[in-house]
Amino acid sequence: MKxxxxxxxxxxxxxxxxxxxxxxxxxxxxxxxxxxxxxxLGERDEVRCIVLAANGAAFCAGADLNWMKxxxxxxxxxxxxxxxxxxxxxxxxxxxxxxxxxRVQGDVYAGGMGLVAACDMAxxxxxxxxCLSEVKLGLIPATISPYVxxxxxxxxxHRYFLTAERFDAxxxxxxxxxxxxxxxxxLEARVGAITQALVQAGPxxxxxxxxxxxxxxGRDITRSLIERTVQGxxxxxxxxxxxxxxxxFLQKRKPGWLAQN
Numbered sequence: 286m287k288x289x290x291x292x293x294x295x296x297x298x299x300x301x302x303x304x305x306x307x308x309x310x311x312x313x314x315x316x317x318x319x320x321x322x323x324x325x326l327g328e329r330d331e332v333r334c335i336v337l338a339a340n341g342a343a344f345c346a347g348a349d350l351n352w353m354k355x356x357x358x359x360x361x362x363x364x365x366x367x368x369x370x371x372x373x374x375x376x377x378x379x380x381x382x383x384x385x386x387x388r389v390q391g392d393v394y395a396g397g398m399g400l401v402a403a404c405d406m407a408x409x410x411x412x413x414x415x416c417l418s419e420v421k422l423g424l425i426p427a428t429i430s431p432y433v434x435x436x437x438x439x440x441x442x443h444r445y446f447l448t449a450e451r452f453d454a455x456x457x458x459x460x461x462x463x464x465x466x467x468x469x470x471x472l473e474a475r476v477g478a479i480t481q482a483l484v485q486a487g488p489x490x491x492x493x494x495x496x497x498x499x500x501x502x503g504r505d506i507t508r509s510l511i512e513r514t515v516q517g518x519x520x521x522x523x524x525x526x527x528x529x530x531x532x533x534f535l536q537k538r539k540p541g542w543l544a545q546n
Contacts, residue, residue, distance in 0.1 A: 288315045289322060290340070296333035296484045298326050298383075304349075305341025311396060312352035313370065320374040327382040333491075334483040335381065336476060337404055338388040344413065345397025371396070372428045378403040379432060380499075382492045384483050388476045389413050389454075389463065398462075399429025402436035405495065407463040408475050409454045415462065416451040435502070437462045487542055489526040493517065 290301040300322055302309040311319075326332050339345060348356075356367065378385060378400070387400065387407040392414045401407050417433070419426045426433065426446060434442045441460040445452065454466045467475050483491065497517060504510055521527045526542070533540040 286318050286322070289318050291322065293332070296331065297336060297480045298329075298332045298334070299336040299338055299388075300326070302337075302339040302345060305339075305343075307349055308343035308346035308392070309339045309341060309397070310346045310349040310352075312349040313367065315349075316370050316374045320370070320377050323374070323377040323381050327377075330488075332383055333488060334384040334386065334480050336386045336388050336480060337378075337400060339390060341391065343391040343397075344387075344389045344393045345400055346392065347395025347397050347418070368428055371399075375399050375403050375429065375432060382495070384491055384495065386476060386479055386483075387463075388472065390469070390472060392416075394418055395426065396429060398426070398433050402429065402432035402462070406479060407436075408465045408467060408472065408479065409457060409463040410469045410472055411454050411466050412469065413454045413457075414451050415453070415457050416449065417445050418449045420447065421449045433462075485543065487526045487530055487540065489524060490521060490530070493521055 288302070288304055290299075290303045292299045292301070300319070302311075302315070304310065304315070323335075326335050356364065359367065385404040385406070387404040389401060389407060389409040390413070391410070393401055394416045395418050398415065398417055417426050430442075430446075437445070437457075437460045441462075444450070454463065457463045458466045465475060497514075501510065501514070522531075529541050
């Protein structure tokens with residue numbers, strides 16, 4: 286990979302954006318690489334969780350300037366194709382079968398907000414700033430909006446989509462965009478604690494839990510939804526992993542998925 290670094294350690298895959306010279310801004314090549322790596326890691330049995338990180342001062346500054354220059358000359362059809370590629374990358378990250386953690390070591394702007402929002406969890410350094418800057422350019426954060434609005438809520442999105450104000454990590458935490466804010470020197474340890482918790486859990490159960498949250502969030506609590514949750518717990522209880530988890534608990538031993546590590 287030209288623009289990413291990939292590292293594996295005891296079930297944890299770390300995908301690192303590696304374009305610090307342009308504040309990890311993405312272009313069509315970066316989008317293609319991210320799409321491919323999320324698809325691959327989601328299918329690898331030995332991968333239990335994925336950390337999305339970045340090198341340099343910024344986590345991701347959104348779109349690369351040279352890419353934006355090319356886009357300025359695109360036809361509508363070319364813009365549709367371009368936007369679909371970004372949308373597919375975000376969809377692949379959001380629906381990845383493995384839990385994902387954004388390790389935010391620096392500023393997050395525009396499209397970078399979509400990367401953080403599409404992850405299941407996000408830990409940020411206290412010095413990071415956040416901004417949905419699109420309206421300042423006469424644009425809208427359309428492709429990232431399904432994920433960003435889910436992460437920060439519609440009320441906060443009304444403000445920050447429309448004003449393009451920069452806000453700090455404390456505000457990102459207050460509105461629920463990130464889960465934790467730490468000092469830079471504590472970032473690695475805090476992300477490490479989360480990933481260690483993730484690798485202890487049943488792989489099939491985590492995949493089912495991700496789907497459960499995405500399926501249930503924001504839905505009316507109807508009889509149909511309740512029945513789907515009933516079927517979900519019944520199915521997981523009779524699965525091999527579910528039976529092994531219960532038996533290992535009752536027998537006071539490690540479950541098989543930990544013994545395999």
